[in-house]
Amino acid sequence: MLRKQALLLVNIGQLLTLHSVSGKVGPRRGRELREVGIIHDGAVLCVGGKIVSVGTTRAALRDPWLNKSRRRFLEIDCRGKVVLPGxxxxxxxxxxxxxxxxxxxxxxxxxxxxxxxxxxxxxxxxxxxxxxxxxxxxxxxxxxxxxxxxxxxxxxxxxxxxxxxxxxxxxxxxxxxxxxxxxxxxxxxxxxxxxxxxxxxxxxxxxxxxxxxxxxxxxxxxxxxxxxxxxxxxxxxxxxxxxxxxxxxxxxxxxxxxxxxxxxxxxxxxxxxxxxxxxxxxxxxxxxxxxxxxxxxxxxxxxxxxxxxxxxxxxxxxxxxxxxxxxxxxxxxxxxxxxxxxxxxxxxxxxxxxxxxxxxxxxxxxxxxxxxxxxLRLADRKGSIEPGKDADLAIFDVRDFREVPYWFGANRCYRTILNGTILPEI
Ligand SMILES: [Zn+2]
The missing domain is CATH 3.20.20.140 (Metal-dependent hydrolases)
Known part of the structure; x- marks a missing residue:
């Protein structure tokens, strides 16, 4: 049975949030396509199938509430990995x-x-x-x-x-x-x-x-x-x-x-x-x-x-x-x-x-x-790693995001999180 549990991803080598830099609403165009919002040593907390917070691991672990509730989360160490929106x-x-x-x-x-x-x-x-x-x-x-x-x-x-x-x-x-x-x-x-x-x-x-x-x-x-x-x-x-x-x-x-x-x-x-x-x-x-x-x-x-x-x-x-x-x-x-x-x-x-x-x-x-x-007219819920959006993430076993298209024909995806459910299960 697949479980939608609270997930805490920490130590993410490169976290690509894809959050909008310009704050403009609408599909990305021109130079905006190059803005992938990288956070080094990132962390993401997902609860109830939604993304709750996004930032650095240091900031996440300094949060008193998060630290207190930490044992309730499934913690995934993403050291040396890249996390992208699904x-x-x-x-x-x-x-x-x-x-x-x-x-x-x-x-x-x-x-x-x-x-x-x-x-x-x-x-x-x-x-x-x-x-x-x-x-x-x-x-x-x-x-x-x-x-x-x-x-x-x-x-x-x-x-x-x-x-x-x-x-x-x-x-x-x-x-x-x-x-x-x-x-x-x-x-x-x-x-x-x-x-x-x-x-x-x-x-x-x-x-x-x-x-x-x-x-x-x-x-x-x-x-x-x-x-x-x-x-x-x-x-x-x-x-x-x-x-x-x-x-x-x-x-x-x-x-x-x-x-x-x-x-x-x-x-x-x-x-x-x-x-x-x-x-x-x-x-x-x-x-x-x-x-x-x-x-x-x-x-x-x-x-x-x-x-x-x-x-x-x-x-x-x-x-x-x-x-x-x-x-x-x-x-x-x-x-x-x-x-x-x-x-x-x-x-x-x-x-x-x-x-x-x-x-x-x-x-x-x-x-x-x-x-x-x-x-697909789903950008209010999908496509970027931002608080409030659906917990859809892909974890790749690579150090640099450019390796995702680089290793063609190979599957470097380590885990996928779909609306808060992690596959394969941990
Ligand atoms: Zn077709």
Whole structure:
């Protein structure tokens, strides 16, 4: 049985609080991404799943109340370690049954994303198994994913449906997410992605499918409170701008918030969609300069998922430098999915951000924590180590925070604290 006990972390070599230096409210932009709020020899006290105090070990141990109550806390000696806010993975697709190994081989042999899709692979090839799967089979898959992701330091996860694409299988997928979330000590944000691709039975009739998403699915998702967000994959081979607008309108009519996959394979003008106040635009490989300037004045986060570029073997990556330098708030996520980004590792996403998108380790950490929280509209509770926020922390067995993205492919996470529950247990 997992226990949410009072925790006192002491002697932390480097404690990265990510607290806001400027005091400004809103996602971090430009130079703010480099401010990670380091405390040397830090201490954090967590009680009842919340962070109660943050400071140096010396100051903490001088506190008479804390000293008197010290034996009631589980004390964790973090000497020679780094503590960060738990990662917020704001873009994942965990409800699938099989890895896509045929696609993997075909791609190695030279097939493109579009060629794989037209040969019956890609997103559509995951549909059959999800439609046939029992609820418990899907629940088991999602819970495996959550268990593993926590071991890499992730404490909050956005999880999308989108491999069923019928009313019933989408409901089944979202229920699997919600069911699993209850048993996991971390935080899960469900997203309805009925507009992922046009399923085979609607081939050549994408408008009919969009109508079904808007009229048959979105209202049920809203009524049964199965998701917080509605997502759309707007790109060639998926849905166009007009169709995205229709889905966003349906979401708004049912008081659901929106986010979207955009500009992964081809450019889409984004400014017209800002009237829906999307929480996030994800991928952004082909975002235009005009949209970059526009987005700099908005709170919609650009969520970059370099795992997909890496796994597809692409030579180019999303223009992180351009976005950051222009003042667009940027987040990082894994895009965990069976076709294009089968990784649960936020440190790996950060490593790719550093090596292929020229983000500094400080920028990558801000993008993987506080800006991920903004991308999910949870920044009041998540993304930084500050009194009052949820006790979500990741302890890394490294001396310098820059080692987190540096040791790529390795897992240096020592313990993860999710809403005050420590894993693995001590
Ligand atoms: Zn995705």
């Amino acid at each position: 990662f917020v993975d704001s873009h994942t697709h965990p409800v699938f049954v099989h890895p896509r190994l045929v696609d993997f081989e075909k791609r190695i042999e030279g097939a493109s994303y579009e060629q794989i899709a037209s040969a019956g692979g890609g997103i559509r090839s995951s549909l059959e198994a999800v439609r046939a799967a029992s609820s418990s089979e899907l629940t088991e898959k999602v819970s495996d994913f959550l268990r593993q992701t926590a071991s890499y330091g992730t404490t909050t996860v956005e999880a999308k449906s989108g491999y069923g694409l019928t009313r019933d299988s989408e409901i089944k997928s979202l229920k699997a997410i919600l069911q699993t979330a209850i048993a996991w000590p971390g935080t899960v944000v469900p997203t309805f992605l009925g507009a992922h691709v046009v399923p085979k039975e609607f081939e050549g009739r994408s408008q009919k499918y969009v109508e079904s998403v808007c009229k048959d699915m979105v209202p049920v998702v809203a009524r049964r409170k199965l998701a917080r967000f509605v997502d759309v994959f707007c790109d060639k081979g998926a849905f166009n701008g007009r169709e995205m607008e229709q889905v966003f309108e349906a979401a708004a009519a049912h008081h659901l918030e929106v986010r979207a996959h955009v500009c992964q394979l081809s450019p889409t003008p984004l400014a017209p969609f800002l009237r829906f106040h999307p929480a996030s635009f994800d991928h952004m490989d082909h975002v235009s300069d005009a949209d970059i300037s526009t987005l700099a004045a908005h709170d919609t986060v650009a969520t970059l998922v370099p795992g997909a570029n890496y796994f597809l073997g692409l030579a180019t990556y999303p223009p992180a430098r351009k976005l950051i330098d222009a003042g667009v708030p940027v987040a990082l996520a894994t895009d965990f999915n069976p076709g294009t980004s089968p990784t649960i590792s936020m440190p790996m996403a950060m490593s790719l951000a550093c090596t292929h998108m020229k983000m500094l380790p400080t920028e990558a950490i801000s993008a993987a924590t506080i800006n991920g929280a903004w991308a």
